[in-house]
Amino acid sequence: QTALKVFPNPTTDVVYIQSDESVYIYSLSGKLVKKIDAAPKNITVSNLEKGIYFVKSKNKMVKLIKF
Incomplete structure (x- = not known):
């Protein structure tokens, strides 16, 4: 399973x-x-x-908050 990492979250x-x-x-x-x-x-x-925003790869999704 492929990992999807998004940080920092929330971000500016x-x-x-x-x-x-x-x-x-x-x-x-x-x-x-x-x-x-x-x-x-x-x-x-x-x-x-x-x-x-939603960050999506083939099998993963991460909610990203932009402020």
Whole structure:
């Protein structure tokens, strides 16, 4: 089973995403806002509006709070 790690959560500017698979960030309304290829990544989220987002890989999902 592939791990999906997202931290810090909640966040304001940058989030670290660790996954062996591609990862997708969706808004609460279901709109795809960002796609991240596999491998650990520091992702800038300061351009995203405050709110709740879902970080999904093939088999995992993590709720991300941006404030």
